[in-house]
Amino acid sequence: xFEMIKRLLKVAFTEWKLFYTDPAAxxxxxxxxxxYAFYYPTPYMNQTVSKVPVAVxxxxxxxxxxxLTEMSQATQQxxxxxxxxxxxxxxxxxxxxxxxxxxxxxxxxEKELRNGETVTLNVFTHGAYVMLHGNxxxxxxxxxxxxxxxxxxxxxxxxxxxxxxxxxxMRDPVPISIETMYNSTGSYSNYVVPSVLxxxxxxxxxxxxxxLGGPRAHRRFRRKYRETPVENEKLFYRxxxxxxxxxxxxxxFILFYHFVIYNIFDFPRRGELLPMVAFAVVFLFxxxxxxxxxxxxFLRRETxxxxxxxxxxxxxxxxxxxxxxxxxxxxMQAVAYAIPSTFAIPAWLAIEQRGADIFDAAALLYPMxxxxxxxxxxxxxxxxxxxxxTLINNTGDM
Amino acid sequence: xxxxxxxxxxxVLLVLPVxxxxxxxxxxxxxxxxxxxxGIVKQDRSQLADEFEQGLRASPVIEVxxxxxxxxxxxxxxxxxxxxxxxxxxxxxERRALRLETPVVPIYSSGQNYLTNTFVxxxxxxxFSSIGANIYxxxxxxxxKVQLKSVGNIEANYQGFLGLGxxxxxxxxxxxxxxxxxxxxxxxxxxxxxxxxxxxxxxAVLWAASLLPLIILEWLAMVGVYAYARKVLAxxxxxxxxxxxxxxxxxxxxxxxxxxxxxxITGNMRMSSSVAGVIAGPAxxxxxxxxxxxxxxxxxxxxxxxxxxxxxxxxxxSMLLGPIGKAHAWDSIEILIGMAIFWMLLGGRLMFFRxxxxxxxxxxxxxxxKLNAREAFKFKAELxxxxxxKKAVIAAKKAAKIxxxxxxxxAKKAAKxxx
Numbered sequence: 001x002f003e004m005i006k007r008l009l010k011v012a013f014t015e016w017k018l019f020y021t022d023p024a025a026x027x028x029x030x031x032x033x034x035x036y037a038f039y040y041p042t043p044y045m046n047q048t049v050s051k052v053p054v055a056v057x058x059x060x061x062x063x064x065x066x067x068l069t070e071m072s073q074a075t076q077q078x079x080x081x082x083x084x085x086x087x088x089x090x091x092x093x094x095x096x097x098x099x100x101x102x103x104x105x106x107x108x109x110e111k112e113l114r115n116g117e118t119v120t121l122n123v124f125t126h127g128a129y130v131m132l133h134g135n136x137x138x139x140x141x142x143x144x145x146x147x148x149x150x151x152x153x154x155x156x157x158x159x160x161x162x163x164x165x166x167x168x169x170m171r172d173p174v175p176i177s178i179e180t181m182y183n184s185t186g187s188y189s190n191y192v193v194p195s196v197l198x199x200x201x202x203x204x205x206x207x208x209x210x211x212l213g214g215p216r217a218h219r220r221f222r223r224k225y226r227e228t229p230v231e232n233e234k235l236f237y238r239x240x241x242x243x244x245x246x247x248x249x250x251x252x253f254i255l256f257y258h259f260v261i262y263n264i265f266d267f268p269r270r271g272e273l274l275p276m277v278a279f280a281v282v283f284l285f286x287x288x289x290x291x292x293x294x295x296x297x298f299l300r301r302e303t304x305x306x307x308x309x310x311x312x313x314x315x316x317x318x319x320x321x322x323x324x325x326x327x328x329x330x331x332m333q334a335v336a337y338a339i340p341s342t343f344a345i346p347a348w349l350a351i352e353q354r355g356a357d358i359f360d361a362a363a364l365l366y367p368m369x370x371x372x373x374x375x376x377x378x379x380x381x382x383x384x385x386x387x388x389x390t391l392i393n394n395t396g397d398m
Numbered sequence: 399x400x401x402x403x404x405x406x407x408x409x410v411l412l413v414l415p416v417x418x419x420x421x422x423x424x425x426x427x428x429x430x431x432x433x434x435x436x437g438i439v440k441q442d443r444s445q446l447a448d449e450f451e452q453g454l455r456a457s458p459v460i461e462v463x464x465x466x467x468x469x470x471x472x473x474x475x476x477x478x479x480x481x482x483x484x485x486x487x488x489x490x491x492e493r494r495a496l497r498l499e500t501p502v503v504p505i506y507s508s509g510q511n512y513l514t515n516t517f518v519x520x521x522x523x524x525x526f527s528s529i530g531a532n533i534y535x536x537x538x539x540x541x542x543k544v545q546l547k548s549v550g551n552i553e554a555n556y557q558g559f560l561g562l563g564x565x566x567x568x569x570x571x572x573x574x575x576x577x578x579x580x581x582x583x584x585x586x587x588x589x590x591x592x593x594x595x596x597x598x599x600x601x602a603v604l605w606a607a608s609l610l611p612l613i614i615l616e617w618l619a620m621v622g623v624y625a626y627a628r629k630v631l632a633x634x635x636x637x638x639x640x641x642x643x644x645x646x647x648x649x650x651x652x653x654x655x656x657x658x659x660x661x662x663i664t665g666n667m668r669m670s671s672s673v674a675g676v677i678a679g680p681a682x683x684x685x686x687x688x689x690x691x692x693x694x695x696x697x698x699x700x701x702x703x704x705x706x707x708x709x710x711x712x713x714x715x716s717m718l719l720g721p722i723g724k725a726h727a728w729d730s731i732e733i734l735i736g737m738a739i740f741w742m743l744l745g746g747r748l749m750f751f752r753x754x755x756x757x758x759x760x761x762x763x764x765x766x767x768k769l770n771a772r773e774a775f776k777f778k779a780e781l782x783x784x785x786x787x788k789k790a791v792i793a794a795k796k797a798a799k800i801x802x803x804x805x806x807x808x809a810k811k812a813a814k815x816x817x
Contacts, residue, residue, distance in 0.1 A: 023668075023669075024668050024672075027669075027672050028672075032672075032676075035676070036680075039676075039680065040680060040683065042694075042695065042697075042698050043683055043684055043689055043694045043695075043698050043702075044689055044694075045694075045695050045698075046693050046694070046695065048693070049689070049690055049692075049693040050693075052690070052692075053692075091719070091722055092722055094549065094719060094722075095716060095719050095722040095723045095725065095726045096726055097712075097726075100690075113541055113542070116541075117541075118539050118540070118541055118542075118543060119541065119542050119543070120542075120543045120544070120545055121542060121543070121544045121545070122544075122545050122547065123544060123545065123546045123547065124547050124548075124549050125546070125547070125548050125549065126548075126549060126550075126715070126718075126719075127548040127549045127550030127551030127552075127558060127559075127715070127718045127719075128550065128551070128559070128563075128687065128711070128714070128715030128718055129559075129686075129687065129690060129715075130556065130559035130560060130687075130688065131688060131689060131690060132690055133546075133548050133559070134516055137546040140544065140546075141544045141546065144542050144543075144544040145540075145542065145544065147542050148540050148541045148542030148543070151541040151542065152535070152538065152540065152541055155538065155541070156534075156535060156538070166498060169498040169499075169500050170498065170533075170534040170535060171531070171534075171535060172500070172527065172530055172531070173495040173496075173498065173500060173530050173533050173534060174446075174450075174491065174495050174500070174501060174503055174526060174529075174530040174533075175500055175502055175503070175530075176502070176503045176504075176505055176522065176523060176526050177502050177503070177504050177505065178505045178507060178519050178522075178523070179504060179505065179506050179507070180507050180508075180509035180515065180519075181476065181506055181507065181508055181509060181510075182508055182509055182510045183508075183509030183510050183512075183515075184509060186509060186512065188512060188689055190509075190510070191509075191510065191511065191512040191513075192683075192689075300406070301668065302586070302667045302668050302671050303406050305668075305671050305672065305675060306406065306409075306410050306575055306579065306671055307406075307409065307410075307414065309571060309575060309671075309674075309675045309678075309679055310410075310414040310415070310418050310568065310571065310572070310575075311414075311418070312679060313418065313422065313564065313567075313568065313682070314418055314421050314422065314425075317422070317425050318425075321511060322513065323425060323426065323513070323556070324431065324434070324514065326433065327428035327431070327432065327433075328424075328425055328427070328428070329424060329427060332421075332424065332425065346479045349479065349510055350477055350478055350479055353510055354476070354477045354479075354508070354510060355477065356477045356478065360474055360477050360478045363478060364478065364479070
């Protein structure tokens with residue numbers, strides 16, 4: 001037993017030493033994990049979008065239309081930069097990107113409202129910007145509906161001869177109150193970055209492990225070490241010893257993200273010790289074995305990097321956080337279930353962002369554990385096959 | 399020559415960009431968010447409560463997945479991610495509503511997911527206000543209605559918002575990575591002399607011959623994917639197609655030039671691929687289509703400005719606005735032209751130096767790789783003999799130097815003794 005642990009640790013230590021001596025490995029397994037953790041959150045440092053430049057096309061020119069404009073100006077999300085009298089002027093400003101949306105107050109709005117008629121306010125946004133569409137839409141809609149609510153209360157009060165307070169209650173007898181949990185400020189970085197951090201861990205680990213040849217014996221880039229006992233260890237020691245090195249190395253990354261990155265960028269940190277440890281063990285077990293399998297496919301070190309750079313974006317979208325997985329085509333869902341991040345991202349968000357306890361986390365960790373076992377068996381089989389293959393100098397491009 | 403039997407090159411240049419772009423368009427094939435799972439804690443067993451429940455169940459945006467007995471059941475479901483929100487219909491809601499006591503209905507929503515949270519809260523608000531309004535003011539219409547329209551993306555679908563941009567960002571990455579691959583693999587495989595010989599020893603010919611097929615292939619693939627995407631989303635006019643295609647060609651030139659420059663600076667595939675990955679990998683997050691540029695810190699905006707992707711996305715998005723947009727696309731095209739010229743010149747200059755320097759270092763290693771075992775053995779023996787000869791010469795020189803030193807010292811000593 002002691003001998004076995006000693007041999008495993010020897011392989012692990014040799015592999016760990018390689019992380020810091022091979023330039024490609026240093027870049028992927030050490031530098032990338034740190035750099036990306038600072039690089040990705042920087043665009044979202046302001047967290048929310050406020051004071052988006054917009055315009056109001058006022059065709060009514062009345063007290064009520066001016067009140068509506070002032071109300072819009074007072075909102076947090078938008079900044080009314082221009083007041084036009086013509087839609088064409090607003091369209092030109094939209095094309096120049098001086099504004100990203102505008103509201104059209106129709107001719108005779110006040111008159112029609114006072115006559116008991118219905119008025120429609122049209123809000124136009126730039127079709128290319130999803131977030132601005134939401135912000136501008138929410139701000140103008142709130143202002144328009146507030147004006148509508150005021151008018152309706154007046155109509156109820158005058159029509160049914162009731163006091164204003166009663167009229168207000170009659171207009172909306174069951175008001176709702178929305179409590180936004182876990183991201184009360186609506187921060188975009190809180191939404192995106194924690195998930196991306198999990199993906200960074202997965203992608204750097206997969207690419208790094210592929211670059212270092214995974215559990216393979218006789219790795220092409222280590223010509224002068226090929227005959228050393230550690231490189232020629234038995235499959236069991238080579239596979240699990242190297243896995244151990246990656247496991248401990250990436251545990252430090254999880255701690256770094258939890259204690260440093262989350263603090264610097266002020267993300268909510270609700271992770272309890274036990275679920276965090278469980279997550280680290282299951283997630284790293286799964287990703288390391290996944291990478292061990294993939295590392296048997298690539299013969300050239302750079303190829304994995306080139307291929308996985310393209311795949312990062314689909315993998316991110318399959319992670320079930322930016323767009324619901326159940327809305328994707330069935331074949332995509334099937335692909336998603338083969339990737340560790342599909343389960344890891346929701347598990348990490350539940351544990352770290354929403355403070356899931358071990359019972360809540362367990363349901364999220366089981367599928368990942370099953371994936372890990374599957375990839376471990378596959379990885380061992382593939383390594384055995386690969387070890388049996390002769391080492392050819394010109395191995396092609398994969 | 400470089401297209402021969404090279405699987406990775408075809409993957410990087412064509413298969414992955416086209417495949418991943420179409421994949422990204424398909425991700426949003428549902429177009430809008432639907433069936434967001436919510437829960438209900440129904441404490442009030444009244445007719446009004448049933449009406450609210452039915453209203454929520456009838457909505458296409460939300461799906462009532464759980465009826466929770468306790469508040470904590472729904473809370474844990476949110477923590478696990480099974481639900482996005484839950485509605486608490488409080489005790490005595492109907493009775494209090496009829497007494498005009500305005501009972502508040504709390505909605506708890508997980509803000510963790512920005513997208514589903516926005517949709518679900520909007521929909522719940524709409525259901526409650528429309529059913530609530532029926533109690534006292536059924537016949538009374540809302541005096542003000544607001545219609546939200548997205549110019550160029552009338553249905554406000556996410557394929558239109560994000561699909562096109564994502565496909566373009568994939569090609570942005572493909573052009574840079576493709577250039578990195580094409581320019582650096584003669585260095586990796588130590589075939590610079592072979593490539594230079596094929597180009598007749600002319601580096602300008604080699605530069606043009608290496609880049610032209612890459613540029614044409616990437617451009618055609620990109621235009622094809624864009625045309626396919628626009629066919630799916632909204633039909634495109636001929637002049638729009640011409641303007642966008644021209645802008646895409648310029649972007650391809652700029653990206654290929656940038657990739658060439660990375661190889662020129664780093665001199666090897668691994669490092670230049672890493673640089674390309676760090677810059678172009680997350681470029682979409684910096685290009686301003688998801689999170690707007692104006693809300694980013696000034697330094698990040700500067701970085702976004704130097705990315706060709708930012709400008710090509712502006713060209714594409716201005717096309718959504720029709721003829722007025724087309725007139726303003728020129729500003730971004732001008733910037734792209736500047737970028738293309740700068741990167742192409744820089745990349746070309748750097749590669750000229752790299753080829754010259756690399757060709758000088760290369761020959762001995764190349765030959766060793768190409769020889770068969772017997773020739774390699776012979777070559778190795780010759781090499782060892784040469785090294786031994788050189789070593790002998792150095793040793794002889796060293797011995798002569800030492801002998802001279804000793805003789806000098808002895809002469810000095812003799813002179814001293816004579817004195």
